[in-house]
Amino acid sequence: MEKNVIKTLIVEYQQFVKEISLIERDIHLSAQLNYVFVGLRRAGKSYLMYQQIQNLLKEGHKVEEILYFNFEDDRLVNLTVEDLDLIKVCYEELYAYRPIFFLDEIQIVQHWERFARRLADQKYRVYVTGSNAKMLSSEIATTLGGRFIVQNVYPFSFQEYLNANNIMVEPTWYFKNRAEIVRSFSEYFYYGGLPELELVEGAEKRQWLSNLFNKIFFGDLITRYSIRNDLAMKVLIRKLAESVKQPSSFSRLSNIVSSAGAKTTTDTIIDYLEFLQATWLIFSLENYASKLAEKVSNRKYYFIDNGLLNLFLIDPVTSLLENLVAITLRKKYEEELYFYHQNIEVDFYVPVEKLAVQVSYSLKEETTRKREITALLKMAAVMEVDKLLIITNDEEEVITENGKEINVIPIWKWLLEFEG
Incomplete structure (x- = not known):
């Protein structure tokens, strides 16, 4: 690539990331670490990068210190790892600052990981995004060593979805604007939480x-x-x-x-x-x-x-209900989340929390109610479980049976309490 093109892009990107408006996500990054952001397409990896850039600017860094590059830009074609070095050279010809690197969708460039590791070895701060397996393969993990933290980026949580729609969740929300929150939940439930979908x-x-x-x-x-x-x-x-x-x-x-x-x-x-x-x-x-x-x-x-x-x-309701609970638990517990099937069936089990969770759209039918309660009680009899939970569509109660307490809670209320 020509140097003038690269320099033009560096300056253009600096103005872009400074001015972009965004919905701040509840993800906090250490100023001392390098990160690789991974996740589904359109889950908000680039916007998390923009958020970190704007946080640095608020802390007093100059926009000229930011070296952001979007490798999916259609003006960039057939880049090689040598072009990555050229981007660094072009920046150094423009500015005397030590840059903070933000490399967006860099997996497009073959052998990008060599460049990223070299930057980390030279004590630069580096942020990288990617969408596919190449970002997490064992080969790249080995190449990057312990120099980068993998930050998983998920679609919006329900709390983030409400923030994006300017719906406040105050301490008294259950009594103040519960109806508005429940209405909003319906759309989140069926259409999910990918940030761009809000537009x-x-x-x-x-x-x-x-x-x-x-x-x-x-x-x-x-x-x-x-x-x-x-x-x-x-x-x-x-x-x-x-x-x-x-x-x-x-x-x-x-x-x-x-x-x-x-x-x-x-x-x-x-x-x-x-x-x-x-x-x-x-x-x-x-x-x-x-x-x-x-x-x-x-x-x-x-x-x-x-x-x-x-x-x-x-007929999606029951499947979407369990899927949403699975997503929410997975975000928090990652590989510590399981299901439990051995003579009994319990939808989710978190050993580190001693938590067992059943998901049921409604407990109004006696057979369903008995099945869900019995499964939790049987599990509690053979496993170390302190917290028993049934997540429903819109029902709430506390069940006490065999000396155990089972909390029944609507999905929308559980999401806000769990994510809060």
């Missing part, structure tokens, strides 16, 4: 999500992983969407995909599931009670955003 009118939200899914499907999956059997991948995704509440084994998924006319092997299904998780479309949970082999091969799969899951469902 889309209601009737067009589903189309926006569909377009995003197609970009993920064809760009992050089919093209990037050179998948030739795209029908098999489509069938697999749809089946995972229909089965979010149930464990699915590799062999079962392989049989279902093959029976739908997309002949495939179990090994291929294993690869496809890895690709789906690497692109952040889905995540999986292990059964805490199962043997090692089953922990790997028989998992529950959830979608990273309710809006994307909802694209594939006809």
Whole structure:
């Protein structure tokens, strides 16, 4: 690339990141560490970068100290790792400051990790974003060593969604504006929390999500992983969407995909599931009670955003309810979140919190009520569990049985209390 083009972009980006308006997210970064931001397309990784830049400016840093570069800019074509060095040289010709690097979607440049590590070795502060498996592969983790912290970026929480819509959640919200919050929750529930969706009118939200899914499907999956059997991948995704509440084994998924006319092997299904998780479309949970082999091969799969899951469902309410609880728990507990199946079925188990959670749209039917309560009580009898919870659509009570207390709470109330 020509130096004049790079210098023009450096100055242009500095003005852009200084002036952009954003909704501040509840993510706090250390000033002493380097970060790699990873997550689903459009989850807000770049905006988290902008937020950090504006925080630095508020702290007294000059905009000239910021070296932000967006590698998805269509003016940048076929960049090499040598061009990354040239960007640094161009900055040094413009300014006498020691730059703070913000490298957006840098995975487009092959061998970018060498450049990032060299900057870290030279004690520069570096922030990097990326959308795919290349950002988290074992090879790159080895290359970056302990010099970078991986910061997972999820779609908006319900609290962040309300902030984005200028809805205040004050200490007295339950009595003051509960109706407004519950109304807002309905849209968040069905369309999810991807930040850019807030700019889309209601009737067009589903189309926006569909377009995003197609970009993920064809760009992050089919093209990037050179998948030739795209029908098999489509069938697999749809089946995972229909089965979010149930464990699915590799062999079962392989049989279902093959029976739908997309002949495939179990090994291929294993690869496809890895690709789906690497692109952040889905995540999986292990059964805490199962043997090692089953922990790997028989998992529950959830979608990273309710809006994307909802694209594939006809009668979505119960699946969306459990999926949203799964997302929220996953954000906080990461790999410490499980489900529990051993003679009894409990939707979520967090051993470090001694917490067991059931998800049920309603407890009004006696058979449903008995099933959910019995499962929690049976688990509490054999496992160390102090907190028992049933998350519902809109019901609330405290159940005391066999010396145990089970809190029943509406999803919208639980989200605000849990995320608060």
